[in-house]
């Protein structure tokens with residue numbers, strides 16, 4: 334009887350846990366991520382996660398100055414937490430709009446005693462990523478177009494973007510790396526700011542400088558005329 338009671342309790346526990354998990358996944362995919370237009374909460378794992386971490390490590394190891402690393406849609410911090418632990422000299426930011434994985438990430442970071450990581454609630458399409466050195470993301474195929482366009486415009490020339498599984502557009506591709514997830518071949522993509530965007534920025538800066546110079550010249554000429562007519 335006692336044994337049956339324990340089995341019933343365990344069965345009920347798993348039943349409720351599974352129901353909550355399914356309801357949450359439904360909410361995450363259909364409501365929060367607008368029918369999958371944005372990637373729902375699925376944690377990075379397996380070989381693909383390890384390869385993403387190794388790629389990030391190689392980049393972070395090269396730098397002597399303090400770096401800013403962001404994970405766009407960080408989930409519960411599967412990528413950021415191990416990196417924050419390994420690189421206490423750098424600053425890590427997890428940006429996530431879903432309170433459930435965000436809270437899980439915060440709790441995990443607190444339990445690990447990490448002080449160089451913060452989890453921020455927000456929409457990565459609305460926040461600026463202009464001052465980031467390394468940008469990680471595991472988004473969705475539909476998001477690759479608008480997010481790539483946004484990043485191409487605003488990231489630093491020295492910044493590196495690593496995208497898990499889905500390509501981003503408008504950025505300059507550095508490389509595609511073959512990896513796998515549960516034995517299925519999957520890739521990750523490495524990008525930097527496109528040369529066209531760099532050129533456009535340089536041209537814009539030159540135009541502004543020329544305009545300022547011309548404006549200064551005009552003002553000086555006008556002052557001279559006013560002084561002459563006053564005499």
Ligand SMILES: C[S@@+](CC[C@H](N)C(=O)[O-])C[C@H]1O[C@@H](n2cnc3c(N)ncnc32)[C@H](O)[C@@H]1O
Nearest residue numbers: 371373374375376377406407408411430456457
């Ligand atoms: C596929 S999961 C990746 C989680 C984590 N980066 C990892 O590798 O384990 C994508 C996450 O992005 C979040 N997300 C989707 N669109 C977002 C947006 N526009 N702003 C912030 N977070 C977003 C989802 O809630 C989800 O947790």
